[in-house]
Amino acid sequence: MTRKPPRNFGHVPLELVQRYWDSRPCNIRHSPKPVGTREYFDEVEQRKYRVEPHIPAFAEFPRWRGKRVLEVGCGIGTDTINFARHGAWVTAVDLSEKSLEIARQRARVFGLADRIRFVQADAERLSAFVPVEPYDLIYSFGVVHHTPHPERVLAEMRRYAGPDSTLKLMLYHRRSWKVLWIVLRFGGGQFWRLDELVARHSEAQTGCPVTYTFTRDQARQLLAAAGFEVMRAEVEHIFPYRIRDYVQYRYRKVWYFRCLPAPAFRWLEKRFGWHLCITARPAPGLDPRL
Numbered sequence: 001m002t003r004k005p006p007r008n009f010g011h012v013p014l015e016l017v018q019r020y021w022d023s024r025p026c027n028i029r030h031s032p033k034p035v036g037t038r039e040y041f042d043e044v045e046q047r048k049y050r051v052e053p054h055i056p057a058f059a060e061f062p063r064w065r066g067k068r069v070l071e072v073g074c075g076i077g078t079d080t081i082n083f084a085r086h087g088a089w090v091t092a093v094d095l096s097e098k099s100l101e102i103a104r105q106r107a108r109v110f111g112l113a114d115r116i117r118f119v120q121a122d123a124e125r126l127s128a129f130v131p132v133e134p135y136d137l138i139y140s141f142g143v144v145h146h147t148p149h150p151e152r153v154l155a156e157m158r159r160y161a162g163p164d165s166t167l168k169l170m171l172y173h174r175r176s177w178k179v180l181w182i183v184l185r186f187g188g189g190q191f192w193r194l195d196e197l198v199a200r201h202s203e204a205q206t207g208c209p210v211t212y213t214f215t216r217d218q219a220r221q222l223l224a225a226a227g228f229e230v231m232r233a234e235v236e237h238i239f240p241y242r243i244r245d246y247v248q249y250r251y252r253k254v255w256y257f258r259c260l261p262a263p264a265f266r267w268l269e270k271r272f273g274w275h276l277c278i279t280a281r282p283a284p285g286l287d288p289r290l
């Protein structure tokens with residue numbers, strides 16, 4: 001019996017994706033301070049790594065000192081700045097010009113502009129925007145599931161990988177607490193509408209035009225098809241806070257997570273977290289740049 005493939009967002013025009021992220025760049029409301037100031041950027045970073053504390057360990061910022069990092073989908077540049085701060089040479093691309101504007105300002109504020117090259121680019125056609133050459137790290141956090149054709153981005157990424165390159169990728173996890181919560185809360189349990197509901201409610205601003213989710217196996221297949229071999233795949237991150245407090249910059253957990261002992265919460269996160277954090281390397285074989 002053939003199983004129905006997950007809903008396909010391949011028909012969604014990229015302009016819609018760009019318009020969505022331009023209208024509200026990712027994490028732009030992580031601080032109420034004036035956008036573009038040092039205080040604003042410091043607060044954005046504090047909040048991001050407070051709510052998603054697994055990111056620094058996953059990115060391994062200090063490991064890339066003196067190395068070349070290609071970041072695909074940098075948003076307003078929280079991780080970008082940390083790669084540069086730790087001494088990496090970074091090429092950071094994003095589709096959203098509005099996000100890049102803020103990221104560029106961030107690099108200037110922290111005196112890191114000479115370490116980062118920002119490029120507005122569609123990652124599905126990356127080589128049309130960024131010269132193809134090997135990078136030590138290809139990094140993309142929370143991006144590939146938002147583009148209509150994830151497999152095209154992976155194929156492009158493979159062209160920037162030399163034999164010793166590392167790929168670090170975060171994809172949304174299908175078998176997650178967040179997916180269950182969205183389907184119950186917004187769809188009254190209509191699991192057959194899962195993909196539509198998740199796309200609509202996955203981000204801070206409703207109506208994201210493209211949000212795919214992946215099981216571990218689907219992620220492995222996506223990477224394998226592009227010539228990457230998964231070395232590690234870890235599931236992380238359940239958002240435990242009450243939204244009405246969180247938007248007021250208060251961190252009060254919802255009652256059921258307050259009742260749950262920390263080890264039990266951690267156990268849940270490692271199985272049903274929202275972030276599938278993958279570390280991969282090029283599979284041995286033909287160099288796709290040849």
Ligand SMILES: C[S@@+](CC[C@H](N)C(=O)[O-])C[C@H]1O[C@@H](n2cnc3c(N)ncnc32)[C@H](O)[C@@H]1O
Nearest residue numbers: 021026073074075094095096122123141143147
């Ligand atoms: C959820 S945000 C993540 C941003 C950043 N990585 C972070 O963790 O803060 C997703 C980003 O992917 C970008 N994006 C989506 N599709 C893209 C594409 N085809 N090419 C380049 N960037 C894309 C969006 O513009 C947006 O900035």
